[in-house]
Amino acid sequence: MSPRDPFGKALFDARRSLLGWTVAVLAVGAMYASFWPTIQTPEMTRALAAYPKGVMEAFNYTDLTSAAGYLGSAVYGLLVPLLLVVFAVSAGTRAVAGDEEAGTLDLTLAHPVGRARLALHRFAALAVAIVVITALLGLVMVGLSGPVDFAGVSPAEFAAVSLHLALFGTTFAALAFALGAATGRRAFTLAVSAGVAVLAYLANSVLPQVEALAWTRRLSPFHWYLGGDPLAHGPQPTGLLLLLATTAVLVAAGTWTFTRRDLTS
Numbered sequence: 001m002s003p004r005d006p007f008g009k010a011l012f013d014a015r016r017s018l019l020g021w022t023v024a025v026l027a028v029g030a031m032y033a034s035f036w037p038t039i040q041t042p043e044m045t046r047a048l049a050a051y052p053k054g055v056m057e058a059f060n061y062t063d064l065t066s067a068a069g070y071l072g073s074a075v076y077g078l079l080v081p082l083l084l085v086v087f088a089v090s091a092g093t094r095a096v097a098g099d100e101e102a103g104t105l106d107l108t109l110a111h112p113v114g115r116a117r118l119a120l121h122r123f124a125a126l127a128v129a130i131v132v133i134t135a136l137l138g139l140v141m142v143g144l145s146g147p148v149d150f151a152g153v154s155p156a157e158f159a160a161v162s163l164h165l166a167l168f169g170t171t172f173a174a175l176a177f178a179l180g181a182a183t184g185r186r187a188f189t190l191a192v193s194a195g196v197a198v199l200a201y202l203a204n205s206v207l208p209q210v211e212a213l214a215w216t217r218r219l220s221p222f223h224w225y226l227g228g229d230p231l232a233h234g235p236q237p238t239g240l241l242l243l244l245a246t247t248a249v250l251v252a253a254g255t256w257t258f259t260r261r262d263l264t265s
Helices: 006-013 015-034 042-049 053-058 067-102 105-109 115-148 155-183 186-205 211-219 221-226 237-258
Strands: none
Touching (some): 006 015, 006 115, 015 067, 015 115, 067 105, 067 155, 067 221, 105 115, 155 221, 155 237, 186 211, 186 221, 211 221, 221 237
């Protein structure tokens, strides 16, 4: 794939990584979704009722009495978004900072490819990869609807939560992309992005258990993604707009900084 096509080359270079992460996310999602029939047994109901409320809220297990509530907690509320964040942050870091620290970015820019075009096309390829993962996960959930009996959850609602999940992952990818493009430092970018992700999770599920810190939930991308329960009530415009706006600002800021600084390689 020619360096003159940074979008296609980025997708081609990431094909093995994308395949691996897609299989991992789909496997985890399908596994936890398949547990739904066992959650409905009296024994499991009693076991879950014994857990402290704070612990359940910390793991986003807020409603396990319906298929939408279970999927929104066990599948879309914890492991799947965390896996997607790991993928998004690692890939977003590699988009610019990875090549710059490896000393190959100068060679790429020696071709007739401007910095802005290179950065934007690489981020676009990452966004496409995230959409592919979330869309395939949605299709797997729709495929399991019959055998596992996700009563009350329609394909349209799976599409809604997939849209939220895609924008959620893209937001963290944009954060890592922006930091990497602005600094060219891979370790710094990974550390800060991971720290922000952890704080965002805590702000949505743990800190609000303290009444004085309940306001932190409104600042968390996890709340923008999960708030309003898109799996039960469809797309939530406020959350979608916040995720989209944050992504746009981060990508614009990272690209602008990247085009104006000296490269470290």
